[in-house]
Amino acid sequence: MEMTVSYTSLLERVGRKMFGNRSGFSDSETSDIDDAIEDGLKRVYAAHDWSFFCPEVPVTTVDGQAVYDLPLGYESIESKMYYPLGEDTFYPPVEERSDGQIRRWQQRDDEEDRPLFFCVRVVEFDPKVGSRKKLVLYPTPDAQYTLYAQMTLRAVPINADDPYPVGGETLAAVITAACLAASANNLDDAEDVDEMRYRELLPMAIRADQERSSPTTLGPDNPRAARHSVSSEWLRAARIGTPSLDGVEL
Numbered sequence: 001m002e003m004t005v006s007y008t009s010l011l012e013r014v015g016r017k018m019f020g021n022r023s024g025f026s027d028s029e030t031s032d033i034d035d036a037i038e039d040g041l042k043r044v045y046a047a048h049d050w051s052f053f054c055p056e057v058p059v060t061t062v063d064g065q066a067v068y069d070l071p072l073g074y075e076s077i078e079s080k081m082y083y084p085l086g087e088d089t090f091y092p093p094v095e096e097r098s099d100g101q102i103r104r105w106q107q108r109d110d111e112e113d114r115p116l117f118f119c120v121r122v123v124e125f126d127p128k129v130g131s132r133k134k135l136v137l138y139p140t141p142d143a144q145y146t147l148y149a150q151m152t153l154r155a156v157p158i159n160a161d162d163p164y165p166v167g168g169e170t171l172a173a174v175i176t177a178a179c180l181a182a183s184a185n186n187l188d189d190a191e192d193v194d195e196m197r198y199r200e201l202l203p204m205a206i207r208a209d210q211e212r213s214s215p216t217t218l219g220p221d222n223p224r225a226a227r228h229s230v231s232s233e234w235l236r237a238a239r240i241g242t243p244s245l246d247g248v249e250l
Contacts, residue, residue, distance in 0.1 A: 004168065004169070004172055005164075005165065005168045005171075005172040005175050005176055006158075006163040006164055006165075006168070007037070007158045007159055007160060007162075007163035007164075007165075008160075008163060009176075010033075010037050010040075010158075010175075010176065010179050011025075011030075011033055011037075013176060013179070013180060014033045014036050014037060014179050014180060014183045015029070015033050017180055017183050017184070017194075018032060018033060018036070018183050033183070034157075034159075035182075036179055036180075036182040036183035037157075037158065037179045037182075038157055039179075039182040039185075040175065040178035040179030040180070040181065040182040040183075041155070041157075041158070041165055041175065041178070041179070042155075043178050043182065044167075044171060044174055044175055044178045044202075045155050045166075045167075047202055047206070048202075048205075048206045048209065050167055050171075050209055051209050051212060051213035052153075052166060052167045052170065052209075053152055053153045053155070053166065053167070054078045054079075054150040054151065054152055054153070055150065055151065055153070056148050056149070056150055057071060057074070057148070057149060057150075057151045058146055058147070058148050059081070059135065059146070059147045059148075059149065060144060060145070060146050060147075061115065061137065061141035061143075061144055061145045061146075061147070062141065062144065063112075063141060063142060063143050063144060064112060064140060064141070064142070065140070065141065066106070066136055066137050066138065066140040066141070067121075067134050067135070067136050067137075068134060068135045068136075068137075069132075069134055069135075070120060070132075070133040070134060070135050070151075071151065073153055073154055073156075074151040074152060074153060074154065075133075075151075075152045075153065075154045076120055076133070076151070076152045077096065077118070077120055077135070077149045077150070077151050077152070078149075078150045078151065078152050079149055079150040080093035080094060080095050080096065080149070081093060081094035081115075081118055081147040081148065081149040082094070082147065082148050082149070083145065083146070083147060083148075084146060084148065091114065092116070094115050094116055094117060094118050094137070094147060095116070095117055095118075096117070096118055096119060096120075097117045097118070097119055097138075098119060099119045099120075099121050099136070101117075101119075102117065102118075102119045102136050102138050105117075105138050106138060106140075110140060111139045111140065112139060112140045112141065112142040113139040113140075113141075113142050114139070114141070114142065114143075114145065115137040115138065115139060115140075115141055115145065115147070116138065116139065117137070117138045118135060118136060118137050118138070119135075119136050120133050120134070120135060120136075121133060121134045121135075121136050153166055170205075170208075170209075171205055173201055174198065174201045174202055174205045177194050177197040177198035177201055178198050180194035180197075180198075181194040181195040181197075181198045
């Protein structure tokens with residue numbers, strides 16, 4: 001049976017350890033339990049660059065629109081953006097550039113074509129969710145395209161309204177042990193059996209995550225200099241499509 005973890009299960013487990021009960025906590029006791037849960041989650045998330053924090057997310061463009069809201073709950077884009085491989089098409093990945101560089105290109109030539117570059121632009125700060133960000137594409141899309149990118153999830157506290165922690169499906173035992181260990185540390189600054197359990201489970205979870213997320217290729221085969229230099233000739237060449245000689249596609 002697959003093990004799961006939620007705010008309710010942690011509230012019961014941590015509450016029983018701290019106060020000897022699974023329910024009926026006072027406001028003060030609930031605050032202490034919440035502190036232990038938050039400390040435990042932070043400890044797990046800081047221990048490793050977990051792959052589940054960077055899921056692959058599709059972005060569908062709109063003809064003539066360059067700016068898009070970054071999906072709620074996501075902090076940034078961790079990789080190049082990729083076009084799906086079609087039967088007769090291959091487009092190079094959309095690479096990240098600075099916001100300033102994208103703005104300069106747009107001011108100089110706000111053309112519409114297949115996007116080649118992107119940036120993530122901070123537009124405002126919302127105290128409820130943090131910085132609100134937008135994805136900016138250049139050139140401005142001239143049609144509907146679907147792009148894929150690994151986006152970084154925000155780590156947010158769990159509560160009765162948002163009960164499931166990021167990674168809870170794969171790290172249920174680790175998260176539970178970490179929160180129980182945190183409750184002992186918060187009460188008397190002592191290490192106990194849950195601390196030992198956490199230290200035992202964490203390395204195994206990290207190894208399993210590394211195996212799941214290991215790359216299957218060694219990266220791009222184009223020269224390093226070509227990946228960091230941009231010219232108008234390169235931009236045009238990247239959009240030419242299939243090359244041909246005397247009318248015959250190569």
